[in-house]
Amino acid sequence: DSGVTQTPKHLITATGQRVTLRCSPRSGDLSVYWYQQSLDQGLQFLIQYYNGEERAKGNILERFSAQQFPDLHSELNLSSLELGDSALYFCASRPSGLAGANEQFFGPGTRLTVL
Amino acid sequence: DQQVKQNSPSLSVQEGRISILNCDYTNSMFDYFLWYKKYPAEGPTFLISISSIKDKNEDGRFTVFLNKSAKHLSLHIVPSQPGDSAVYFCAASSGAGGTSYGKLTFGQGTILTVHP
Numbered sequence: 181d182s183g184v185t186q187t188p189k190h191l192i193t194a195t196g197q198r199v200t201l202r203c204s205p206r207s208g209d210l211s212v213y214w215y216q217q218s219l220d221q222g223l224q225f226l227i228q229y230y231n232g233e234e235r236a237k238g239n240i241l242e243r244f245s246a247q248q249f250p251d252l253h254s255e256l257n258l259s260s261l262e263l264g265d266s267a268l269y270f271c272a273s274r275p276s277g278l279a280g281a282n283e284q285f286f287g288p289g290t291r292l293t294v295l
Numbered sequence: 296d297q298q299v300k301q302n303s304p305s306l307s308v309q310e311g312r313i314s315i316l317n318c319d320y321t322n323s324m325f326d327y328f329l330w331y332k333k334y335p336a337e338g339p340t341f342l343i344s345i346s347s348i349k350d351k352n353e354d355g356r357f358t359v360f361l362n363k364s365a366k367h368l369s370l371h372i373v374p375s376q377p378g379d380s381a382v383y384f385c386a387a388s389s390g391a392g393g394t395s396y397g398k399l400t401f402g403q404g405t406i407l408t409v410h411p
Contacts, residue, residue, distance in 0.1 A: 186338075223386075223399075225400070272338075281327065285341060
């Protein structure tokens with residue numbers, strides 16, 4: 181158990197719909213990262229938050245957005261869903277104060293299926 | 296543009312022998328490297344890491360070697376056990392020295408099967 185929690189574990193929805201994925205980082209971790217794992221693309225970085233502020237964006241579609249709340253949990257919002265958005269979505273957190281290191285600890289993921 | 300590559304999709308090893316998983320990278324700005332293990336339907340589990348200022352890091356049965364001139368790293372598992380069977384990902388990042396690190400760039404993974 182990494183200490184990172186994600187809900188829901190599975191999500192099945194239809195094209196055009198909107199969903200919200202939730203992540204709670206490990207206690208005390210200020211950084212949250214979102215990754216997408218699809219069959220053909222592997223694990224791809226989407227977006228990073230640090231203590232409530234967006235720090236970096238990767239290959240995140242405009243239909244996707246995220247935020248990190250004052251209690252440090254994060255939500256990833258996916259809208260106007262397409263079949264190709266079906267994937268595993270992982271959240272990771274990084275311990276604070278890790279000078280010179282970048283271990284990120286991953287949650288169990290949310291499997292999104294768009295029908 | 297795949298900056299981190301694991302060229303072997305799969306590796307099969309006998310229990311008790313050494314498993315060697317390989318990873319190549321192209322971005323010379325990478326300064327921190329990690330190996331993760333992943334079971335189906337679970338998140339990646341951190342195994343071991345290495346900073347670019349080192350060439351070797353050891354943790355129990357796991358050793359990571361870094362050859363910066365060749366832009367190559369490898370994970371050695373000795374002795375291999377059936378429970379080690381999983382997908383192994385190497386990952387890299389840049390930005391050593393800051394307090395808020397950036398993204399991990401992952402390889403495509405290698406499926407390791409350890410036979411009893």
